[in-house]
Structure formats: C-alpha cells, structure tokens
Amino acid sequence: MTTTTTQPDRTAQEVVARAEAIAAKLVDRQAETEERTYYAPETHDEFVEAGLYRLLVPRRYGGLELGAETFARVCMAITRGCPSSGWLYMFGAAHSLVVGSLFGDQAQRELFAVGDFICPATVAPSGSATRVDGGWVVNGTWRYCSGAPYATHFMGHTLVQQGNGHEPTPLMFVVPRESWRLENDWGAQLGLRGSGSHGITVTDAFVPEHHTREGFLSMVDATADLPGRALHSPEYGGGPLSFMLLELGILAVGMAKGALDAYADLMRSRTTMFMPIVPRTEDPDFQFRYGEATGMIAAAEAAVIDAVRQWSDLAARGGAAITRAEELRLALIGREAVRLCWRAVEGQLFPTAGSSSIRSGERFERVWRDMSMLHSHAGLGTFLASMANRELAKAHFGLL
Structure with a gap:
C-alpha cells in the first residue's frame, strides 16, 4: 500500500535519474506486467520510495512540487522501459496538478492528506449524481481508468439532469479509494495490456460539495481565476x-x-x-x-x-x-x-x-x-x- 511518510527533498535531476534506473529494470518485466495488467507491487514500492507519486503534489501539502518538465522527463523514462508502466504511472500521478489547480484549500488538504496521491481520471461522463445535503451521492461505472490498481482516489464526470427540458450539466468529482470497486475488465486489448486501465464502479458514494466542480476538465477556462494560482506556484494555474x-x-x-x-x-x-x-x-x-x-x-x-x-x-x-x-x-x-x-x-x-x-x-x-x-x-x-x-x-x- 502507498505510504504516507514525508519525503525528503529531492532535486529534479535526482528524481529523473532514479526513474531511469527503475525503468531499466522494467524492460525484462514487460510480459509479467501485461499478464498482471499492471506493474508489480515491488515497482510500485520503488515509485513510492523515489517520491514519484509526489512530483506534482504541492509543497504546501507535503509534495515535491518539481514541476511539469520534471514530470514529463520521468514519464518518458518509465515509458521507454515499459510503455504499459509509463501509461499507468502517468495517468495515475498527473492529476495532482488538476486537483492543485482547480480545487480549494479545504479540498486539497483533505485529498492530499494521503501523501502519495494517485488519481486516475476520465472525461467521458457516466453514472449519476443526486443532490443531498452537503454534497452529492454518486453512482455508476467509469471505464478506461488508467492507473486504477494502485489509486488512492478517482476523478470522474457525470451529467446532472435539470428537468423541465433543460440540458443536463456536467459535474466533476473526486472520490477516495474506499468509495469504489475495481473492475476486472482489462488485459484483452491489442496493446497497453499492463496499463491498469480498469473500470471503476462507484456505489452510493457521498461526495462533499467541495470535492466537486461544475463543468468538464477538458473545458476549463484557464483565463478565469483558478484556486491553485493563489495557493501555489504558477503552474497550478x-x-x-x-x-x-x-x-x-x-x-x-x-x-x-x-x-x-x-x-x-x-x-x-x-x-x-x-x-x-x-x-x-x-x-x-x-x-x-x-x-x-x-x-x-x-x-x-x-x-x-x-x-x-x-x-x-x-x-x-x-x-x-x-x-x-x-x-x-x-x-x-x-x-x-x-x-x-x-x-x-x-x-x-x-x-x-x-x-x-x-x-x-x-x-x-x-x-x-x-x-x-x-x-x-x-x-x-x-x-x-x-x-x-x-x-x-x-x-x-x-x-x-
């Protein structure tokens, strides 16, 4: 399981070098990664120890905040050793940047409290959300959730029905691992069989209002005021x-x-x-x-x-x-x-x-x-x- 111990400071060069060293060992493990449908627990532990899941987590909440270019170079290195592993890692770790940019301080403090934040996301809407006191109750299944096997959270989208002939409105939400079930539906595809792109099923999960955001991630207007700009470095805007x-x-x-x-x-x-x-x-x-x-x-x-x-x-x-x-x-x-x-x-x-x-x-x-x-x-x-x-x-x- 992902640890929550505080990571020591690491330079960008150190992190990239560590990723390259791990990636070299992934070449010979590609077959087993495909068979398992995700990389080995030992590889996950190495990523944890190297701080790779904290690259984009803001320093304010215990992350390394080493920036987009460092993250890109780490992802390239891992993918060079094993495309499936790189895909799984990237789409699990990348959304620290999204949370750090789009959500308020209270939500970020709660979501990043796990330490190593791994959050697959999908932009295709599915399922349903019902308004309740203080938030929403979410149900549904979302497919192609790359990064799911080791995830601490999931970020999904659904459409909220408005009634009276009005168009439904999109809702983005984040739920913790205990709120969803991993589906056994990955590994028979042509490629990327070890990318951990499993489906996720959420059943009657309560999502507090501040863990949601109206709209689609792909349609965010970055010219507007984003919470991350006031909280962190400019990249979080x-x-x-x-x-x-x-x-x-x-x-x-x-x-x-x-x-x-x-x-x-x-x-x-x-x-x-x-x-x-x-x-x-x-x-x-x-x-x-x-x-x-x-x-x-x-x-x-x-x-x-x-x-x-x-x-x-x-x-x-x-x-x-x-x-x-x-x-x-x-x-x-x-x-x-x-x-x-x-x-x-x-x-x-x-x-x-x-x-x-x-x-x-x-x-x-x-x-x-x-x-x-x-x-x-x-x-x-x-x-x-x-x-x-x-x-x-x-x-x-x-x-x-």
Missing part, C-alpha cells in the same frame, strides 16, 4: 486541456525511444540477410534507418519538452495568457510529436526489424502494439486528429 493532451506526446516519445533501443539491440546481435553478410551495425542501410529514426524521435522529444516549457511560461504570465487558442496550439504540438514518433517506428524501424522480432512477447512486437493502441485514444484519434484544428481556427478568428 496552467491550462488543463493542453497539459492533458501533451501527455500523449510525452508517452509517444518514451515508446519510440524503447523501440529504438530494441532496434539497436537487433543491430548488435544480427547480421544482414543479403550479401555481403555483415553485422547490421556495419551495414549502410541499417545505419541509415537507425539514424533517420533517431532524428525523428529526437525532434519529437525536443518539440514536446519545449511545448511543456511554453506551457509553464504561459502559466507564469497569468490567466489572461492562457487562451483557448494557446491551449490548442500547444496540444497540437503534442499531436505532431506522436506523428513523428509513429513515422519513425512504422516507417523506418518496423519494416527492417525482421519478422522474428515481432513474435508474441518480443520487445519490438510489444511496443508496436502499444503505439498502435495509443492511436485509439479519443484525445488523439478524435479530438487532435480533426476537432482541435477547427477549434483553433475558430478561436483565432474570434468565432468561438
């Missing part, structure tokens, strides 16, 4: 939509780096199929493929890390700077990072890796499945693929 979608680019870079590692291993261990028969490391064609993919992946990493820095810079400038157009522009950088990474793997590495490298259980086969699965994420496959382009144009020309 940054754009929720753009950060949420940049996460997909961060994950893609980590996955592609893992694919490049696997390809490099193949180059070292195998020879060419056609004359002259030489180690692949000495063959000009394999050298070209490796170099081409390296450049694409490095460009994607540079783009997404710079986009995270831009996100932080906008947050530092204050709410007026974080317009919908700026949020969408940053999110689209994340999309382009995904595209670059996929082109590197799909166009350069996969065709020349060899069929034996994509047998079931091989590292290259697994990362191929996982990157394919990434494209099925609604944020990438639906919103960033088309809707975001139109919304950005409308925002730019004052049509929103």
Whole structure:
C-alpha cells in the first residue's frame, strides 16, 4: 500500500535519474506486467520510495512540487522501459496538478492528506449524481481508468439532469479509494495490456460539495481565476486541456525511444540477410534507418519538452495568457510529436526489424502494439486528429 511518510527533498535531476534506473529494470518485466495488467507491487514500492507519486503534489501539502518538465522527463523514462508502466504511472500521478489547480484549500488538504496521491481520471461522463445535503451521492461505472490498481482516489464526470427540458450539466468529482470497486475488465486489448486501465464502479458514494466542480476538465477556462494560482506556484494555474493532451506526446516519445533501443539491440546481435553478410551495425542501410529514426524521435522529444516549457511560461504570465487558442496550439504540438514518433517506428524501424522480432512477447512486437493502441485514444484519434484544428481556427478568428 502507498505510504504516507514525508519525503525528503529531492532535486529534479535526482528524481529523473532514479526513474531511469527503475525503468531499466522494467524492460525484462514487460510480459509479467501485461499478464498482471499492471506493474508489480515491488515497482510500485520503488515509485513510492523515489517520491514519484509526489512530483506534482504541492509543497504546501507535503509534495515535491518539481514541476511539469520534471514530470514529463520521468514519464518518458518509465515509458521507454515499459510503455504499459509509463501509461499507468502517468495517468495515475498527473492529476495532482488538476486537483492543485482547480480545487480549494479545504479540498486539497483533505485529498492530499494521503501523501502519495494517485488519481486516475476520465472525461467521458457516466453514472449519476443526486443532490443531498452537503454534497452529492454518486453512482455508476467509469471505464478506461488508467492507473486504477494502485489509486488512492478517482476523478470522474457525470451529467446532472435539470428537468423541465433543460440540458443536463456536467459535474466533476473526486472520490477516495474506499468509495469504489475495481473492475476486472482489462488485459484483452491489442496493446497497453499492463496499463491498469480498469473500470471503476462507484456505489452510493457521498461526495462533499467541495470535492466537486461544475463543468468538464477538458473545458476549463484557464483565463478565469483558478484556486491553485493563489495557493501555489504558477503552474497550478496552467491550462488543463493542453497539459492533458501533451501527455500523449510525452508517452509517444518514451515508446519510440524503447523501440529504438530494441532496434539497436537487433543491430548488435544480427547480421544482414543479403550479401555481403555483415553485422547490421556495419551495414549502410541499417545505419541509415537507425539514424533517420533517431532524428525523428529526437525532434519529437525536443518539440514536446519545449511545448511543456511554453506551457509553464504561459502559466507564469497569468490567466489572461492562457487562451483557448494557446491551449490548442500547444496540444497540437503534442499531436505532431506522436506523428513523428509513429513515422519513425512504422516507417523506418518496423519494416527492417525482421519478422522474428515481432513474435508474441518480443520487445519490438510489444511496443508496436502499444503505439498502435495509443492511436485509439479519443484525445488523439478524435479530438487532435480533426476537432482541435477547427477549434483553433475558430478561436483565432474570434468565432468561438
């Protein structure tokens, strides 16, 4: 179980180095992670000891508050070692930033009191909420709750019926672990089988008013006054939509780096199929493929890390700077990072890796499945693929 002991101060460099060391051990545990549908309890304990679940928890409540760029680099490192583990970790730990930005001091004190805050979230509405004295009673099942196996909380959305022909209104809520049940419904998918993206069922859970917020997380107006700006550093007033979608680019870079590692291993261990028969490391064609993919992946990493820095810079400038157009522009950088990474793997590495490298259980086969699965994420496959382009144009020309 997650501990609640106070973490000693750690520098960003120390935390990233620790994540890289843990990630190196995850490579050989990918198969068992998929079989279990989430990473091992020992890995979870290592994350706890390293303070990785507290990276984005505000210092005011006992966290490390090491910032968005450090979090991005940690997520890349873990995903490079095991895409499923990186996905599970990121979407469990990322929402400390959301809580620290959108909720008031009382709610934050109560929610962050667990110490290591792990809170999967979904934006698709489900279930129901009934108004009662002091809050709401929530019921329902929410699917694709990545990070659920080790979660301390869950953040979901539901629609509140208004009656009299009025449209229902969205409600965001946070409930603690004792208020929900983990469903056994993950692991049969094409990829990311170890990402712990289980369903969560909430039954008659009382949610106090201050643990809820009207509206969708994806539609938060960051130009408005957000509680986190008054409580913490400027990043707790940054754009929720753009950060949420940049996460997909961060994950893609980590996955592609893992694919490049696997390809490099193949180059070292195998020879060419056609004359002259030489180690692949000495063959000009394999050298070209490796170099081409390296450049694409490095460009994607540079783009997404710079986009995270831009996100932080906008947050530092204050709410007026974080317009919908700026949020969408940053999110689209994340999309382009995904595209670059996929082109590197799909166009350069996969065709020349060899069929034996994509047998079931091989590292290259697994990362191929996982990157394919990434494209099925609604944020990438639906919103960033088309809707975001139109919304950005409308925002730019004052049509929103």
